[in-house]
Amino acid sequence: MEAEEYFSKDFEWEDLKSEIENDPSFQYHLLPFDPSSSSAIRPPEEESNAWRKFHSRHYTGKFFKERRYLLKEFPELVSCGKGSRVLEVGCGNGSTALPILRGNENVTLYACDCSSEALEYAREMVDASNVASFQHRFHPFVFDFSLSSFPDWLFCSPCRKTSLGQSFPSDIKEAGRTLTGVPSKETSCCLGGLDFVTLIFTLSAIPLHMMPSALMKCFSVLKPGGFLLFRDYGLFDMTMLRFELDKRVGFCEYMRSDGTRSYFFSLETVRDLFVRAGFIEVELDYCCIKSLNRKKGKSMRRVWVHGKFQKPPL
Numbered sequence: 001m002e003a004e005e006y007f008s009k010d011f012e013w014e015d016l017k018s019e020i021e022n023d024p025s026f027q028y029h030l031l032p033f034d035p036s037s038s039s040a041i042r043p044p045e046e047e048s049n050a051w052r053k054f055h056s057r058h059y060t061g062k063f064f065k066e067r068r069y070l071l072k073e074f075p076e077l078v079s080c081g082k083g084s085r086v087l088e089v090g091c092g093n094g095s096t097a098l099p100i101l102r103g104n105e106n107v108t109l110y111a112c113d114c115s116s117e118a119l120e121y122a123r124e125m126v127d128a129s130n131v132a133s134f135q136h137r138f139h140p141f142v143f144d145f146s147l148s149s150f151p152d153w154l155f156c157s158p159c160r161k162t163s164l165g166q167s168f169p170s171d172i173k174e175a176g177r178t179l180t181g182v183p184s185k186e187t188s189c190c191l192g193g194l195d196f197v198t199l200i201f202t203l204s205a206i207p208l209h210m211m212p213s214a215l216m217k218c219f220s221v222l223k224p225g226g227f228l229l230f231r232d233y234g235l236f237d238m239t240m241l242r243f244e245l246d247k248r249v250g251f252c253e254y255m256r257s258d259g260t261r262s263y264f265f266s267l268e269t270v271r272d273l274f275v276r277a278g279f280i281e282v283e284l285d286y287c288c289i290k291s292l293n294r295k296k297g298k299s300m301r302r303v304w305v306h307g308k309f310q311k312p313p314l
């Protein structure tokens with residue numbers, strides 16, 4: 001799909017909503033959900049295990065598709081100046097990481113995922129791009145953002161340099177473990193934080209009840225005035241309507257047969273989650289695109305949520 005297609009609004013979300021609400025075959029998606037009836041409440045570690053297994057099974061890059069449209073949606077990733085630091089949370093095999101690295105040579109990109117296999121593949125994709133500077137600007141590390149706080153070395157570069165020496169731990173597993181002896185983010189030299197956090201189709205991958213604390217962690221790792229750039233599945237997206245009743249594990253929440261889950265966001269839910277975490281809303285809208293499945297000759301209505309949120313400046 002060409003980058004421009006992602007910007008057009010091919011249909012109105014309100015029209016899709018009323019169509020779905022009036023179609024009896026979709027009614028089960030809209031019914032209130034009784035949480036006690038859900039067999040899908042699992043210990044938090046099992047949530048990320050499902051994703052680890054997913055990446056082990058698909059360790060071929062089949063799912064790699066560079067998100068070329070990303071820099072048009074988030075031009076600040078291109079215009080930001082020297083020394084800008086970006087964290088991509090849930091980077092998978094690097095679909096978002098690679099365009100960010102390509103788009104601006106000033107950017108240092110930290111990228112985490114709960115799956116070391118996904119990170120190894122992301123590293124391979126970056127290495128295969130054959131741009132020497134990418135290797136110095138790309139720092140993947142294993143991390144589960146629904147369980148732990150971000151490691152201290154992410155918060156402040158002077159602190160990181162003094163505690164780890166000049167070189168950044170490049171080994172994926174080494175970087176993922178908790179580093180000790182690092183000055184805390186509260187120390188006086190440290191304003192703390194990254195310029196940008198990107199959450200691209202990652203928040204929907206964790207259970208709704210874990211999202212508030214995961215977002216607070218993203219908030220904490222940003223510097224004052226820094227931005228969180230968000231893109232994810234929107235309510236009534238075609239892939240939501242395809243889920244059958246037995247895959248429904250919450251209101252707007254579904255679990256695939258492989259145990260990975262997907263949440264479909266309304267603008268209200270996104271606004272509520274981000275504002276409660278302390279963010280200021282800068283941009284928030286549905287992106288409604290008709291795309292053609294050439295094989296089946298079918299038109300599909302895709303809905304994504306595009307959001308830009310700021311940590312209040314000092």
Ligand SMILES: C[S@@+](CC[C@H](N)C(=O)[O-])C[C@H]1O[C@@H](n2cnc3c(N)ncnc32)[C@H](O)[C@@H]1O
Pocket residue numbers: 047048051052055067089090091092093094095096112113114115118143144145146147199200201202205206
């Ligand atoms: C749908 S993929 C999106 C990947 C990437 N952001 C992109 O633009 O293609 C969701 C990713 O989130 C990762 N993930 C799921 N739960 C996570 C967690 N609790 N902590 C870190 N990563 C997680 C998964 O392993 C997967 O790679």
